[in-house]
Amino acid sequence: MSLKYFYFLLSVIVLFSCGNEEESKEETNDQLVLNGSVMNVGDREMVYIYSSINPAEGAIDSVMLDSGKFNFVLDWQGPEAVGIQIGKQNLRFNHIILTPDTIDLFIDPQDRENPIDIKGSEVHNEFLAFQExxxxxxxxxxxxxxxxxxxxxxxxxxxxxxxxxxxxxxxxxxxxxxxxxxxxxxxxxxxxxxxxxxxxxxxxxxxxxxxxxxxxxxxxxxxxxxxxxxxxxxxxxxVKTGNSAPEISQETPDGDTLKLSDFKGKYVLIDFWASWCGPCRKENPYMVKLYDRFKGEDFEIFGVSLDQNEKAWISAIEADNINWAHVSDLQGWGNEAAKKYVVNSIPHTVLIDPEGKIIASGLRGESLNTKLEEIFRKEI
Structure with a gap:
């Protein structure tokens, strides 16, 4: 990861529909011809093309790499961003914007400066120019x-x-x-x-x-x-500010069921974290100080772990001395509470008032401390 992208992750991640049915619009099926050339990769590898907007949808198509070449011919609507994955080596190249044209793709994983070159997609070149x-x-x-x-x-x-x-x-x-x-x-x-x-x-x-x-x-x-x-x-x-916080009901490290609603009447900070999340662990000492300062003021932290390994989860709680309420369903990123609260990066926090309403999201560090000072100055 380059330094240029680090703070984006630091500030955002780390320090990370239905309506009435309408008459369908007329569509035309245009064709994408994607010709690929790959250097410094073993032959007979599978090449996958997938949506980089939502990779969880799986591959759009796949072909076998043959003498360093591959070719996709697909019906294609307008510009869409895709990713290319090359076989078992798990080489991935994301956010390639393809249009219904003939496009040539040149890949060299050993070229650290420019591992991929695209010819034939004006939209992609415009995207790269703006990024630069x-x-x-x-x-x-x-x-x-x-x-x-x-x-x-x-x-x-x-x-x-x-x-x-x-x-x-x-x-x-x-x-x-x-x-x-x-x-x-x-x-x-x-x-x-x-x-x-x-x-x-x-x-x-x-x-x-x-x-x-x-x-x-x-x-x-x-x-x-x-x-x-x-x-x-x-x-x-x-889960926007002002709405009622969706219920969370998961197991504690002791195997008991604990609900978010069990803390109704208190201000509750839902803290999404995991033992494997370095930034979460680094922030825990600050959270401990915060908790010690405000816990006597009808304030509780409700930790929701995105762990899958129960032993690692419990060990992290003990090692970091984070002695507040903890729950998890041990489903990692598939955690049901994380899905409800649209959590895509951790650490992530949601602050709930005594009536169970969401009053803030994403507060950390000094911004969280300032918010709690504001609340309890008014309450005292």
């Missing part, structure tokens, strides 16, 4: 701050990290504004919703994501990426 512009924006400052953060994370204080994080956030926000401006200026471009999906979606609540999606023109409504974003919006609407 965005990534070059204040690049030296960005990379310097990332290096400073690494050092502060090892030897600095929490205040040092907060100061660097604030500067990183400022540069990151400026980059986000470049993306927003692009979408607003090009509402009928496929690249707009793709940028929301790949760069702006994670960590966004309903209101934030809705404001982004509203920038996209109606010409994109039938694309897979817009359908994905619309579906996500509908799921986020269920």
């Amino acid at each position: 512009k965005k990534n070059n924006y204040k690049a030296e400052m960005y990379d310097s701050l990332i290096s400073e953060y690494y050092r502060a994370d090892s030897t600095g204080t929490e205040e040092d990290k907060n100061e660097i994080r604030s500067q990183l956030t400022s540069v990151y926000d400026e980059r986000v504004n470049l993306v927003k401006d692009y979408i607003a200026d090009n509402p009928d471009s496929y690249i707009g919703p793709l940028l929301i999906r790949t760069e702006l979606m994670y960590g966004k609540n309903y209101e934030q994501l809705d404001s982004l999606v509203s920038l996209v023109g109606s010409s994109q409504e039938d694309t897979k990426v817009m359908q994905y974003l619309t579906d996500r919006l509908e799921r986020l609407q269920v």
Whole structure:
């Protein structure tokens, strides 16, 4: 992972529909011819093409690599982003925008700078050009701050990290504004919703994501990426601020069933985490201090683990001294509570008031502390 993408994950992940049936629109089936050439990969490997918007749907098609070549001929509607996976080596190349044309794809996994080259897709080239512009924006400052953060994370204080994080956030926000401006200026471009999906979606609540999606023109409504974003919006609407928090009922480390509603009458912070999540574990000491400060004020933390290994889950609780309520169904990312709350990255938090209403999402660090101070100053 390049440093240029680290803070995006740090700030967003780490420090990560039904209506009335309408008359169907007339469609034309155009054809995609994708010719691939692969270097430095063993022969007779399977090559898979899949949607990079929703990889869980599985492969669209597959062919055998033959003498370093492969070919797909598919009915294709408009531009769509796909991924290419090469066999057992599990080489994956995502967000390749294909149009109903003849497109040539050149892949060399050993070329770390440019492992993939595409000819014949103007939309993809436009996407790459914008990405380069965005990534070059204040690049030296960005990379310097990332290096400073690494050092502060090892030897600095929490205040040092907060100061660097604030500067990183400022540069990151400026980059986000470049993306927003692009979408607003090009509402009928496929690249707009793709940028929301790949760069702006994670960590966004309903209101934030809705404001982004509203920038996209109606010409994109039938694309897979817009359908994905619309579906996500509908799921986020269920857990938006002001709504009742969906029930969570899972087992504790002792094997007892514990429900979120058991804590009605208190402010509850739902904390989605896992033993294998490094950023979650790093944040736990801060969470312990926070809990010790506010636990006497009708405040509880309700930890929901996305672990699959029960022993690892319990060991992490003990090692980190996180002595609040914990539950899990040990289904990893398939955790039912995580699905209900549209959790795609951890750590992730949801704050519930004593009536069981959602009052905030995604609060961490100082922003979480500030919110709790605001609540309990009013309550006391």
